[in-house]
Amino acid sequence: MNHNTETPVTVIGLGLMGQALAGAFLKAGHPTIVWNRTSSKADHLVAQGARLAPTIGDALKAGSLTIICVTDYPALYELLGANEVELEGTMLINLTSGSSSQAREAARWAEQRGTRYLDGAIMAIPSAIGTADAVILHSGPQADFAAHESTLGALGTVTYLGADPGLASLYDVAGLAMMWSILNAWLQGTAMLRTAGVDAATYAPFARQIATVVAEWLPGYAEQIDSGSFPAEISALETDTRAMEHLIEESEAVGVNTELPKLLKTMADRAIAAGHGKEQYPVLIEEFGKLRKD
Known part of the structure; x- marks a missing residue:
């Protein structure tokens, strides 16, 4: 991808991550x-060639x-919502951590002020910014992402997720x-x-090998979830719960915490009680998809 280094970029917020972002654009x-x-x-960014806006x-x-x-979305509104700040016509990319509802509300807020808006999430530590290991997620209007994708590439591996x-x-x-x-x-x-x-x-x-093997199951399991059909091609959920019982018993026998395996079995038992015992493990998506308040 061609990288147009003539594009001027503004970075607002110079905590550790903000400094890393500005440093990557400078570099x-x-x-x-x-x-x-x-x-x-x-100060140290200015020493490297950045311009401090008054x-x-x-x-x-x-x-x-x-x-x-x-720091958070309230800080964003405090800074950008001041009377003297003119937002109309700007392209804002918000990499402040927050919830999906906060991101959607900020997008509406920006649109009302004539601002183009992309929300983002940084899946990296500050020292990784500017390398391929830094994954930066973006969502919002695709045209706005496409227009600035090459510039954003200075930060790391940029990914567009959807509108x-x-x-x-x-x-x-x-x-x-x-x-x-x-x-x-x-840890268990x-x-x-x-x-x-x-x-x-x-x-x-050994644990890494197991994790890798299980990760290979995900695409096939995803097909079951998306189709709503869970044939027991590997094992039935009721078979898995017997193995969970073994994990709980072994943990108790050696004096190790059982909270995590008991939680897994509780969810599986609920799915079996709902008639899913003959189906495959991904049928538990029905349990994960419910908000329980007990």
Whole structure:
């Protein structure tokens, strides 16, 4: 992809992530305008060639697109909603962390002020910004993403998810659910094996192999979920619950926490009670899709 380094970019918010974003644009050769409530946070960026805008309004006018990365959405509204700030005609890309409903509301808020808006989520730590390892998710109008995709490429691997502004936030938390679930499962197994003198480093390669094998099941399982049909091609849910019982019993026997395996079995038992025992594990999507308040 051609990368037009002449495009001026504004970065508002110079916390650790904002500084990394501005630094990546500078490194890629973009004229980079920065603004932060505490202007001293811009000093080292200015030393690298960034221009510190005197006001947030000046910062917005100076860039072809504006990246904002602040503490939260209330901070975004406080900064951009001030009377002296003119938003009409600007291209705003919001990389502030928040919920999907906040992202959709911000998109409506921006549209009412004549602002083009993309919401985004950063799936990376600050030190990875500017490398292919930094995955930046974007959602909102496709034309706006396409117009600025090459510029955004300075930040890392940019991905467009769809027109719904809330998708980036939803993918973000869905990714966190994957991360914590994998880590928690590994910690459960590690805790069990440590009781037999097996250290975490010894178990980790085996755990990684299992995680990789299970990941290969996902496309096929996704087809079952999307079709609403769950034939037991590998094993029936009622068979899986017997293995869950074994996991609980073994955890108890070696003196390891049983909360996680008991939670899994509770959900499986509910699905079986609802008549899904002969179906395959992905039928549990019905349980995951329900909000329980008990």
